[in-house]
Amino acid sequence: MALLGCHIARAQNQFKVVIKDDKTQQVIPGATATISVLNIAAAADTAGKVTLSNIPNGKFEIKFTSVGYFQQSKMVAFPVKQTDQPLAIFLEPQSGELAEVTIQTTRTNQNLRDIPTRVEALPQEELDEKGTMRPGDIKMLLGESTGINVQQTSAVSGTANFRIQGLDSRYTQLLQDGMPLYQGFSGGLSLMQVSPLNLKQVEFIKGSASTLYGGGAIAGLVNLISKTPQTEPELTFLLNQNTAKGLDVSNYYAQKWQHVGTTIFTTYNHSGAYAPANTVFTAVPKTNRFGINPKLFLYVDDKNKGWFGVNATYENRRGGDIEVLNGNTDATHQYFEQNISYRFSTQLSFTHIIDSASQINIKNTIGYFDRRYAEPTYSFNARQTSSYTEINYVYNGKKVNWVIGADAWTDYLSAQQPFQQLGYTLNTFGGFAQNTYKANNWFSVESGLRLDYNTPASADQQNGLILLPRINALIKLNSHLTSRIGGGLGYKMPTIFNDQSEQQGYQYLQPLIIGQTKAEKSIGLNGDINYRAVLGDAVVNINQLFFYTRVYNPLVLVNNSFTNANGYLKTRGIETNVKIIMDELGIYLGYTHTDTRQYFNNVVNAQTLTPKNKISADVTYEIENSFRAGVEGFYTGSQLLSDGTTGRGYYTFGLLVQKMWKHFDLFINGENFTNQRQTRWGSIYTGPISSPLFKDIYAPLDGAVFNLGVKIKLM
Secondary structure, eight states: OHHHHHHHHHTOEEEEEEEEETTTOOBOTTOEEEEGGGTEEEEOOTTSEEEEEEEOSEEEEEEEEOTTBOOEEEEEEESOOOOSSOEEEEEOBOOGGGSOOEEOTTSSOEEGGGOSSOOEEEOHHHHHHHHHHOTTOSHHHHHTSTTEEEEEOOTTTOOEEEEETTBOGGGEEEEETTEEOSOGGGGGGGGGGOOSTTEEEEEEEESOOHHHHOTTOSSEEEEEEEOOOOSSOEEEEEEEEETTSEEEEEEEEEEEOSSEEEEEEEEEEEEOOBOGGGOSBOSBOEEEEEEEEEEEEEEOSSSEEEEEEEEEEEEEEEEEBHHHHTTOOOSSOOOEEEEEEEEEEEEEEEEEEOSSSEEEEEEEEEEEEEEEEEETTEEEEEEEEEEEEEEEEEEEOSSEEEEEEEEEEEEEEEEOTTOGGGOEEEEEEEEEEEEEEEOSSSEEEEEEEEEEEEESOOTTOBTTEEEEEEEEEEEEOSSSEEEEEEEEEEEEOOOSOSHHHHHTTTTTOOOOOGGGSOOEEEEEEEEEEEEEEEETTEEEEEEEEEEEEEEESOEEEETTEEEEOSEEEEEEEEEEEEEEEETTEEEEEEEEEEEEEEEETTEEEEOTTOOSEEEEEEEEEEETTTEEEEEEEEEEOOEEOTTSOEEOOEEEEEEEEEEEOSSEEEEEEEESTTOOOGGGSSOSEESOTTSOEEOOOOSOSSOOEEEEEEEEEOO
């Protein structure tokens, strides 16, 4: 027995390694080493060291893993001779959308993979690529995402809104750092007045998100997350010129000291009046825009921190007859559209950390928006003052997370004569609670409940109250397959400010009496399945989403007056996303099928301006911090127009080449270089040139556009 015990003891081996980042050579605490067939595993200590014990003689595969890194495998034959120094194992960090992503929109700052709510995120690397393609706004950034369609609302001024899963823009929310800065009247120019240089992440929730964000998030939301100062200071300048007479100049500065930090973002965007191929009306309006966004960060101590920011924007946007903009007005050439807007807002955020698991957060924004819209025969001038205040308590436990809070929205609009009757006052006070319960390693459920009180109340509200439940579940079927399924209720208070009123410049609109109009209410369901695996040298991620939303009592425009339709609006469809990363090569494929229909007065009609099929493809080759080249293609299917005709399907293609040095980037980009233009396929207006009636805009108007730019990084 003694001899047998000695033999067994000698057959048990130890294996020591230190796990490091392949790029930075820094150790990775918490990384794991696993011998699956022996059920042996260990985690790295703070020095990155791992010791595997009790390994019998033989040949075994050891897998080394860490969140945010590609898996590394090594075959080792035991017994093995090791020196006193452990063997070094290097893990390659993942990049792009496959990297470790922390989500802020759900309030809990959790890893994307652990959240039952389906959230999509564009991290910093993806934004850098999109920002060089179109540095002046986020129109392209949103329009290239599956399930999102950017709808141009003016044929000559370039204004646009975005739609999620076939629903009108009034059913979506655009947030910045979790605060609603672009709602109602101020939302019409929002996509064109946000530059991406100071963004570190963009998060999407498709489907009902009303539990945390209240009315208006029926179709989903987009949350723009701003950069924050880091230990290393940053000073970046971006200059860009395009062939459509556009110029973009942006600057971002950030620095952090012991108790204070700051970021300062400034931007100037200019465009000359541009009408390709001698078309009559501008595809790109004459524009001058200035913006500044300074922020002050305070790190009081280990438990208290916060920031305060100011956002100010001025824009003069003038489109119309190219002859008018060139100063050649006569009896025929008279038409123009002018938008002069001032946007000013403040943002405040403060966090008090109670202990390692819980904290209290306070946020506030106050916004002022002044817009003066003019055509040759009339003008519409209005001012919107709004505010949002929220306080919430967040608890992050090992198995249970809680978010409990209350918020208050105020929205006041005053319009000048003769449209003063379009003004309104709307206040909403809400309370919400959300619980995430991790039952085990493979199942989590997130449930939420919100109660809103609106004043004035809509016609169908009892005492002004609306109750909104929501539930989502995350199921990890195995190490490669996960699924999310859920749904919830939503609502939108009646408003005249939407895509239709924007398209007609608010002319002839009749006032909306909220107390005599029903709120638009909805139920939404969605489910997806996600496959993620390492196949040879490739990391493959495939996501299949199914969605369904029904909106009751939707507002429709009848004889210049918005009224509740007798029926409902239904949208359903699928989104397919495939991402493949092989070393320096990245491949992305996306497909969206959307079927949106109106069920009004027992008659079924397709929703206008909603393409049933959209396809996107993107291939990128990138050597980190050295070189990037990519080509992309998009297909937008045919869609029903409001005049009963059908807009044709079309393809667009883009190309980007970027060379990076330590302090200098040079990039050239071509968009729509096959010159797909709606004006090539027919007239975009009816009636005389002096007073045109514009048709729906469903395809690009500017045609092929190329831009050349530089990014200078001094810090």
